[in-house]
Amino acid sequence: xxxxxxxxxxxxxxxxxxxxxxxxxxxxxxxxxxxxxxxxxxxxxxxxxxxxxxxxxxxxxxxxxxxxxxxxxxxxxxxxxxxxxxxxxxxxxxxxxxxxxxxxxxxxxxxxxxxxxxxxxxxxxxxxxxxxxxxxxxxxxxxxxxxxxxxxxxxxxxxxxxxxxxxxxxxxxxxxxxxxxxxxxxxxxxxxxxxxxxxxxxxxxxxxxxxxxxxxxxxxxxxxxxxxxxxxxxxxxxxxxxxxxxxxxxxxxxxxxxxxxxxxxxxxxxxxx
Amino acid sequence: xxxxxxxxxxxxxxxxxxxxxxxxxxxxxxxxxxxxxxxxxxxxxxxxxxxxxxxxxxxxxxxxxxxxxxxxxxxxxxxxxxxx
Numbered sequence: 001x002x003x004x005x006x007x008x009x010x011x012x013x014x015x016x017x018x019x020x021x022x023x024x025x026x027x028x029x030x031x032x033x034x035x036x037x038x039x040x041x042x043x044x045x046x047x048x049x050x051x052x053x054x055x056x057x058x059x060x061x062x063x064x065x066x067x068x069x070x071x072x073x074x075x076x077x078x079x080x081x082x083x084x085x086x087x088x089x090x091x092x093x094x095x096x097x098x099x100x101x102x103x104x105x106x107x108x109x110x111x112x113x114x115x116x117x118x119x120x121x122x123x124x125x126x127x128x129x130x131x132x133x134x135x136x137x138x139x140x141x142x143x144x145x146x147x148x149x150x151x152x153x154x155x156x157x158x159x160x161x162x163x164x165x166x167x168x169x170x171x172x173x174x175x176x177x178x179x180x181x182x183x184x185x186x187x188x189x190x191x192x193x194x195x196x197x198x199x200x201x202x203x204x205x206x207x208x209x210x211x212x213x214x215x216x217x218x219x220x221x222x223x224x225x226x227x228x229x230x231x232x233x234x235x236x237x238x239x240x241x242x243x244x245x246x247x248x249x250x251x252x253x254x255x256x257x258x259x260x261x262x263x264x265x266x267x268x269x270x271x272x273x
Numbered sequence: 274x275x276x277x278x279x280x281x282x283x284x285x286x287x288x289x290x291x292x293x294x295x296x297x298x299x300x301x302x303x304x305x306x307x308x309x310x311x312x313x314x315x316x317x318x319x320x321x322x323x324x325x326x327x328x329x330x331x332x333x334x335x336x337x338x339x340x341x342x343x344x345x346x347x348x349x350x351x352x353x354x355x356x357x
Binding site (some may be wrong): 148149151153156157160164187191192193194195196199203 | 282283284285287288292294295298299308316341
């Protein structure tokens, strides 16, 4: 039987909030849940997903080679070293982002939908043409923000464009939107110096998919090219595991990562800090 | 010491500023998915009576009131026709 996979764009508006890290980890997380998954880097000219996945030395052909029909899709897809359910399609590092073309993207996306359960598209930062092309044929979007004003404001702009420019919306449908709040510092939230999840949700008016705490293990993971989800001791890795399971339909309660110190002793200590 | 009693926290300020900034951002964008279709339909109606060169629709927010401002630019022929 023919599959019809779900296309999820990972977007943020602002750069540097953890979009590519999230794409890599959720791709692997879905693969670990026995889903056939492909992650596609749409950040033409600034390829980074290959580093997160530790596959940078294996890239031969990229997305532009496939769209220009220089190579077959199968030749450009790279298998993950850690999970056979996960494949990766690299962004072009040398070409200009203006090479992207709607008809070619649609053809590529349709081809991927027939082969995979989930197709994760890592959007470029910003809200320009490269971003618009990433969301054009998405069935759903995951918005990654940091609890910080510029990230949230930029995310709202990106959501606005998603709601007006995606093909699904133009066809009268709706693109489901899910929020991931990344890099939460429990101590700062406790001190009242970091926006809380609830505030961010009410400002952006979308549903929450998960919260990820600030975690040194993220950079340790990207240093090694081994996504943090493989590190079961890491709070961020655990958060990505929970989020992956939620995407697969499991009902897992949102862990309030803001509340790390809930013991009475910690509360008293907090008062006299 | 005793920071609990005298420190308000900056998150509240962030929330208030963000809410206002985002409200004003949203007011400035055509974020209605049906905007293009609505423009086309308005042109259709107006064009029954006079020639239309361009149309511009903006959502405006003044205090608590949201409004649509619709600017229709007529072409020269239309103005002549209307004067007759």
